[in-house]
């Protein structure tokens with residue numbers, strides 16, 4: 564980690580704090596001296612505008628630079644959603660289908676393995692596997708899938724199963740979370756996506772998911788996974804019926820878990836995609852159509868500040884925001900572009916138009932266009948390769964045809 568004053572001198576700080584109110588300046592100075600902002604401080608930062616917002620973004624960028632310098636990372640992976648059939652009825656979800664609905668699918672274990680092999684042959688080090696809570700899914704499916712994948716591809720990292728799936732699988736198997744997760748780890752589970760967190764606030768969850776997976780349950784499953792040596796990501800889904808107060812509570816909860824377990828590898832803000840979401844379609848006057856540009860900037864920057872010293876990696880979701888917006892957030896506290904994905908389908912099902920894949924070469928181009936150094940990493944943030952400035956990168960064509968669309972057209 565760099566010394567703070569090589570990243571920002573006292574005069575840089577004086578300049579950026581000019582015209583900023585005393586309370587915001589004190590919070591930001593506290594962050595720069597590695598003292599953690601309180602939950603109230605975090606909420607206050609989310610409400611900044613004008614010069615104060617600019618100062619928040621700058622401090623987030625300094626904190627990022629101190630840890631990561633100019634490096635921006637990504638992982639070559641493939642997203643595999645084995646089923647989109649789910650009866651949980653989460654109101655925000657545009658992905659789930661009923662068994663008899665057009666487009667409902669459940670691919671076989673052999674098909675999942677075949678997709679993973681295809682990904683491995685295209686350079687992937689990870690498969691990211693999640694599915695709906697299919698009513699006919701046997702509880703053994705989760706372990707069978709891991710065993711089949713590891714048999715075919717012993718070296719691939721399996722990043723799989725949200726806490727909601729763990730809740731479901733453990734219930735089906737009549738096992739404790741600990742016993743269920745321990746078995747999955749033995750079968751090859753490498754890490755878990757910290758999805759299904761949405762907003763870790765009871766009232767909001769009640770409206771989003773009928774609180775089927777409560778905050779307490781989500782926290783219990785994540786902490787159990789961490790205690791067994793299964794790391795996870797942490798996420799937030801924002802921009803619907805939530806407010807800065809809930810974001811501050813959520814970030815504070817994530818911090819408390821991290822202090823206790825150290826098991827989070829990264830924090831990923833996920834902006835709500837409203838187009839095909841029942842939550843929005845049924846209540847268009849009450850539900851926001853995703854986060855505003857201002858909220859997106861602040862979510863990434865304030866997360867960096869709130870999690871400073873606890874979670875080093877703040878990831879942007881290009882599937883939610885698009886490549887150009889993701890690139891711009893690399894100067895607001897973000898240090899990771901996430902995965903190439905190859906087959907993104909959750910955001911796409913909810914109406915996102917940002918495509919299914921950004922190839923390795925395109926990741927490198929996007930990162931270079933932000934004057935940063937591209938770094939290919941593995942799931943657990945170990946560097947696989949740092950791309951030299953003049954190094955040409957050749958990768959295969961996107962796995963799925965884009966019908967002439969180019970996610971990098973903004974670079975031309």
Ligand code: SF4
Pocket residue numbers: 649650651652653656657658659694695696727
């Ligand atoms: S968010 Fe997940 S658990 Fe909820 S309905 Fe959609 S697929 Fe099912």
